[in-house]
Amino acid sequence: MDIAIPQVNTGVTADATKVRKSGSEILFTANFEGNPSASLPESLVWYHHEPTWKQIADGRLKYGMKDFSLTVRYEDDLGVNTGLKLAATKANLEIGGSFEDHQSTVWKIIGEFT
Structure with a gap:
C-alpha cells in the first residue's frame, strides 16, 4: 500500500538549537477472505x-x-524547546508558555468488516 505520512514544513529557526530529527514508520497487516461483496455508502x-x-x-x-491494523509512528523534533526560550x-x-521536547506520536487504527 502507498500510505501518505503527514509532512511538516515550517520556517521556524533559532540560534539556540539547530538539531532537527524526524522519522516515520508504518506497519500494516490485513486478512483477506477473497470474497468481495461490499460497496461504499453514497455521498462520502x-x-x-x-x-x-x-x-x-x-x-x-x-x-x-x-x-x-495500521500503526503509524511519526517523530519530528523541530528543536523548539527550552533552548529557544533562553535564546x-x-x-x-x-516568550511565554512551556516548552518540551517532542518525542513521537503513534496512531493505531484497527478495522473489521462485517
Missing part, C-alpha cells in the same frame, strides 16, 4: 480526499479484506 464527502482510506476501501471492495530571553524578546 471526505472519502475522495483521503488516499489512505481509499486504499483500505479498495482492499475491501476489490480483494475481500476482512480486517486490518529569546537573551535577545530581550518576551
Whole structure:
C-alpha cells in the first residue's frame, strides 16, 4: 500500500538549537477472505480526499479484506524547546508558555468488516 505520512514544513529557526530529527514508520497487516461483496455508502464527502482510506476501501471492495491494523509512528523534533526560550530571553524578546521536547506520536487504527 502507498500510505501518505503527514509532512511538516515550517520556517521556524533559532540560534539556540539547530538539531532537527524526524522519522516515520508504518506497519500494516490485513486478512483477506477473497470474497468481495461490499460497496461504499453514497455521498462520502471526505472519502475522495483521503488516499489512505481509499486504499483500505479498495482492499475491501476489490480483494475481500476482512480486517486490518495500521500503526503509524511519526517523530519530528523541530528543536523548539527550552533552548529557544533562553535564546529569546537573551535577545530581550518576551516568550511565554512551556516548552518540551517532542518525542513521537503513534496512531493505531484497527478495522473489521462485517
